[in-house]
Amino acid sequence: MPGDEDEKSTAQATRILELLWRHALPSKPGARGPKPGLAVDDVVAAGITLADRDGIDKLTIRAVAAELGLRAMSLYTYVPSKDALIVLMVDAVAATDTPIPTGVAVRERMIAIATQLRTELIEHPWLLEVSPWRQVLGPARMRRYERQLSAIDGIGLSDLAMDRAIAVLTDFATGNARLAVAAAGAAAQLSDADWWEVNGPLLAQVMPADEFPLAGRVGTTVGEHYQAPADPDGAFHYGVAILVDGILGET
Structure with a gap:
């Protein structure tokens, strides 16, 4: 029934x-809780360790239980489902944020917001597989949002514009982090220099130069300079500076 x-x-x-x-709510008198010796925090930490090491595809209640030396069914005493565990993991990672610098210009603070998010995603690539849409906000993510807003409060942006500025910085950092993670994964199998050494000359042979004059010229220059198909780190620093300057130009 509905x-x-x-x-x-x-x-x-x-x-x-x-x-x-859980750390902000008072304990319920007489409520049955998990067995002593293990806390929800331990389960969440084990989930993060497993996802960092093996990827989120390998994250199961059974796998996390094995990580802790428990039976799978006993883990449900702490978390009701894998989806719930992932929500807790996302918030726990956000709790490790470093403070946004306060004694610097707003431009540097905004760049720090994007840099912090990008670093988190590269360190925990499984976060890229978690949908941010309707993501339940826990205390750590709310504190992050509060710090991000505080970093740009008072510079002339409306409340809506402040939220949009943070959203744009987040989206840019996420997209670039996705490329950086992909590049790191590819480099683990074959270095960019080796890849370009093989594919560069082959591409020059098969691609009609008169059909792609600009792509051929610019692509060759870029490939020789980066010794790779792209430069995620350089693109981030270049892009975030322009993005921040554009946002500040609206104030």
Whole structure:
């Protein structure tokens, strides 16, 4: 029945929020909890370790339980599902944020916002596989948002513009991080220099120069300069500076 499904969804959402804000909520008298000796934080940390090492595709309740030396069923005492665990993991990673510099110009603070997000995604590539849409906000992600807003508050942007500025910086950092992670994965199999040494001359042979005059010229220059198909790090520094200057130009 639809009513039963709605109640189930509400119960699941409530449980996830309670877990996210577990350190802020008072304990319920007489409530049955997990067995002593292990905490939800331990389960979340084990999930992050496994996802960092093996990727999110390998993240299962059974695998996390094995990481902790437990039986799979016992893990449900701590987290109700894999989806709930991932929500907790995302918030736990955000809790490791370093403070955004305060004694610098707003331009540097905005660049720091994007740089921090990009670094997090490169260090935890599985985050790129987690949908950010309707992502439940836990205390760490709310504190991050508060710090990000504080970094640009008072510079002449409206509330809506401040939110959009952070969203644009986040989207740019995410897209670039995705490219950087892909580049690192490819380089682990074959170095960029070796790849270009093989593919560069072959491309020059098969690509009609008169059909792609600009692509051929610019592509050759770029390939020889980077010794790679692209330069994610350089593109980030170049792009984020222009992006921030554009946002500040609206103030």
